[in-house]
Amino acid sequence: MEERPQHRLSRLPDNSALKQQELPAHRLYFTARRVLFVFFTTGIFCLCMGIILILSARSTQEIEINYTRICANCAKLRENASNFDKECTCSIPFYLSGKMMVGYVYMYYKLYGFYQNLYRYVRSRSNRQQLVGKDTKAVEDCAPFKTSDNKTPIVPCGAIANSMFNDTIILLHNINSSVQIKVPMLKSGLMWWTDKYVRFQNPSSKNLADEFRGTTKPPNWPKPVYDLDKKDPRNNGFLNDDFIVWMRAAAFPTFKTQYGRLNRTHRFIEGLPAGNYSFNITYNFPVTRFHGEKSVVLSTLTWYGGNSLFLGLAYTVTGAITWLASFAMMAIHIMLKNKKMSFFHQ
């Protein structure tokens, strides 16, 4: 009985820490000193962070001009879809008061009540169409904007592309009553790198119009996709900046999308100086049909991106609550301490 044959030993389980469930484990023990220390430091950190964030958010400037009502006549014109080829422009003057907008200034368009997040809307696009070597006529996912009435495939197909924001907004700086300078705006750096270089690709051929033969433009578009930018031939086809930016559908019905950023040259090297400005808007995009609104926004950014106060406030509030909590815990701890001491001495 006592002797153990060698071959039997093989049934003995390994003596490894894992198999014997003896891996080092640490159970946090919440001693008052540790917890309070962590809380105080976290509180301080959050408060400081919050103050910094609030200050930097406060230093940003933002101008928003809702031009749905200002350009009432254009809006009225666009109510009727049959007027799509009639051009309508409107000019909105405004005064940039106080100090100049320092640093990078971004221009956005903002839409209210536009449901870019409807399930069928989001699905209505074809990624295959916009890639090199893929079929430009691949429209199978694009319902209800797959083909035109005579069965020619739409390029770019789908509800998203069809509803592309197509107002042109030009910012003018009125140096005095007679001289107007166009504020230089850049389109670069607005879209994601991957969108520009991976996701959207034009057919390889030089002549885009040839490549897109046998297709038709989306019904809402005034011009076909290869003819979007007359001035810059590289900004045509699927690589059009506005198109790429638009194709990233927003998550909420109210959203702002980047339209351009200030090219900091000459007078604008420091930003936008104070003074009289005006927006020259070619009003194409109908919003009154769905009771929506649109506006144009000029804004600077903080170092951490964005310009909302929320993050800073959230940090501040968290810090404050942490401090309150740590004081409360300290009080409870001290109250209990006497009790505990007597418990131990029993």
Added chain:
Amino acid sequence: MFCFMVEMERIVKANDREYNEKFQYADNRIHTSKYNILTFLPINLFEQFQRVANAYFLCLLILQLIPEISSLTWFTTIVPLVLVITMTAVKDATDDYFRHKSDNQVNNRQSEVLIDSKLQNEKWMNVKVGDIIKLENNQFVAADLLLLSSSEPHGLCYVETAELDGETNLKVRHALSVTSELGADTNRLARFDGIVVCEVPNNKLDKFMGILSWKDSKHSLNNEKIILRGCILRNTSWCFGMVIFAGPDTKLMQNSGKTKFKRTSIDRLMNTLVLWIFGFLICLGIILAIGNSIWESQIGDQFRTFLFWNEGEKSSVFSGFLTFWSYIIILNTVVPISLYVSVEVIRLGHSYFINWDRKMYYSRKATPAEARTTTLNEELGQIEYIFSDKTGTLTQNIMTFKRCSINGRIYGEVPDDLDQKTEITQKKEPVDFSVKSQVDREFQFFDHNLMESIKMGDPKVHEFLRVLALCHTVMSEENSAGELIYQVQSPDEGALVTAARNFGFIFKSRTPETITIEELGTLVTYQLLAFLDFNNTRKRMSVIVRNPEGQIKLYSKGADTILFEKLHPSNEVLLSLTSDHLSEFAGEGLRTLAIAYRDLDDKYFKEWHKMLEDANAATEERDERIAGLYEEIERDLMLLGATAVEDKLQEGVIETVASLSLANIKIWVLTGDKQETAINIGYACNMLTDDMNDVFVIAGNNAVEVREELRKAKENLSGQNRNVSNGHVVCEKKQQLELDSIVEETVTGDYALIINGHSLAHALESDVKNDLLELACMCKTVVCCRVTPLQKAQVVELVKKYRNAVTLAIGDGANDVSMIKSAHIGVGISGQEGLQAVLASDYSFAQFRYLQRLLLVHGRWSYFRMCKFLCYFFYKNFAFTLVHFWFGFFCGFSAQIALDTSYWTFINHVFIWGSIAIYFSILFTMHSNGIFGIFPNQFPFVGNARHSLTQKCIWLVILLTTVASVLPVVVFRFLKVNLYPTLSDQIRRWQKAQKKARPPSSRRPQTRRSSSRRSGYAFAHQEGYGELITSGKNMRTKNPPPTSGLEKTHYNSTSWIENLCKKTTETVSSFSQDKTVKL
């Protein structure tokens, strides 16, 4: 199986297969497997889709295949579903494969069947009802047989029924005298054409009724003539039997409970939760659908320019209807299929931890613990009741002669404090018996004093050992190597005779009239004048012998309480001394027995013997007269001493029982053994103590008596309760009760209930059941003795059903299988001969003591981990899914997803089981340019990760979220530890304080228990063996020696066996507690 006709009685004709085929009795093939190759797929799939979750996901899959409402791609559901179903199917298939294998092994065992007047080897499965088969020594019985003849005289044969009732002592069976004459004559046997008419197959192991009609006469058959499948033939070189019940009809198979699908309470909780969550999901769907209808009619129709409706989608109500189903699909992750997969994986991991545990590895038998079922681990932490078998589980089934007290002096090892004891065993060599030729090498005794006393020739010591060697019912036999082999009817006696043998008083052989022993090297033959057999009231056994010197002596051994009353007054001093010793022995849990003798006067004995002969010949009041005569002669005894036999417990049983009861786990002992034995073990492992307020013994013989006894016990209990409830006992108990969440009735004090199988059968009837249960649950310890395998299962079922408690059954033998199957968790003791218990069990290991680690370590950890996992899992899924609900309010309730569920679920289900590394690598792959190039429509996430992770703002949000999520938890835990510390917190704090204060000192265990419990001697054998011996019917001597003048056989050749039967039936009526399972 063939139940097209209800069988009212069974008619079997021997050697006539054609005749028996008319009745379409089941043949001897057994199958415990569930499927075959063809039926596997349909049955298994049907079973699997009965699970709520699987059915739910099947519905979901169908929904997703409808394009109008499918908001997610269908493969997000089908992949995990197929995975789950395949995993389960593979597991079921392997399980069933092993069942097939073991079935085949059993079915293909060979047995010798009498076909065409010749013995032919036939597989078990081909044995038919009515066949006559031959069994040889140590063979398993193939079917339930009617014993026809055997190698032993008078058609006797011996069987071991351990597989059936767990008892290892031999049982005797005897054939009808008409059939036993057939002997081994195959021609005559082949011509045997008796017809047996008997009861239909049933599960009663101890009952059989039938009639054999042969040669124009009818013979009634009872259980004594039946050998059951599962028994092993012992000490009988061959026997012939006729198959009455075969295969599934045998009593063994009828007793095996059905295999039930076991599930844990977490499973059930999960099912309920899933149902609730499903309801919740429907609510969400309805809310969102209504929202969608409203949105479509209020806002949506202004938006049609950009997104017009297709034909047939014209109404907002219909849109809402579709949205409902779309949201059901989107939000399905609140009822996550990966939950089931993950739970199974976690359980599998835990099972491996159990298999790997070195602390549950028994090196002596090289058996590691094994989790045979992987799905029950966390239930181990929830056990409230343990049902344990006794023999082989609590005890080793080894009896050892531990100590004795001879003439007021104690011999045998002196158990002191634990440390000292081990020292002694290390230093001291066991007594060397090697000088003797006939020794049993396994016997060990650590006290040399006894040896010295023998050598010194102390007459009392010699007389003591002589009693041990003479007064018993053991049969001796020499094996081929010339070694003495004892056939014992009870292991206690075996231990005593073996002890005497090792000390030089070797029992050599016996005839009906003589007993030959070797006394320190010289052969001495004693004349056996009378044998005063054991029975339950006498609780003693005596022999009257004449030694070679011509002196007549009465040697007696028995329960001390009885024997002490019969002593001669001159023994007073010795009596009190021995009595002290007995208390000491009993305190150590040893089985004690008092030994005494009496010198008889020749004349007196002759008179007495005359009276005994008269009494024996009497027809009226015979037994009373005999009993009176026995009383008459067994008096004025001279006390010699006492023996203490240890029914060796398994290692660590006492500690395990103690710690399990500290954990508020109740342990019930269910044993097929006798009441005395069971009670003794109860005391030995501290389940019964003398501190107990009361021990109720229920031994009623019919329903009325049982009910009355139960009622009395209950009254007694509540009465005593009232008495002590004012005292300070309440305060002590209070804390314990607070811990116990479900206390039906506050019981103060410890009680124990002992109930035997016969009463249990009545108590389990519907109206008394509740009384029994209430009483049993109020008691600290419950011992059920003499229970059949099925009764074990019934008791488990009772507790399971009416207490809603989680139960565990542990056992080692085939008789525990049904109990193991019906308990929530069945544990088999592995590393022993029989495999049935292990095969039926969910967990198996080699020693009872590992139960502690299994329950208190593995069970607890599994439960903790599972709970944590479930909490986290539900939290995660709700957090993830409810985002979509919230987002619904912003996206016009259009079932657009806010987060990319497709890849999220995909990863969640298949890949990330905790591995953040895999998560991120796949995330980045999916977001990579390459994969977008290949599947632009399926993976449109290109650039998401790169873009978002380069923004400082995102990192700041992540940081803030972390802080805001972690800190409240820290506050909560800190305050909880401080304000409402749990028990483990307190212990941890206490340990910390202890560590600081001083190094821990080991507590000295208290081994000594003062106990008044004595005379637990249980003659585990039947009454009647004495008669068997004196009649010489079980001796193999062909020519019985001439009878002396004194010893005249008064019984004719068959009367002794009738006496035996009569006695046993009488005992059933008067001492039914011991006779329920009498095979």
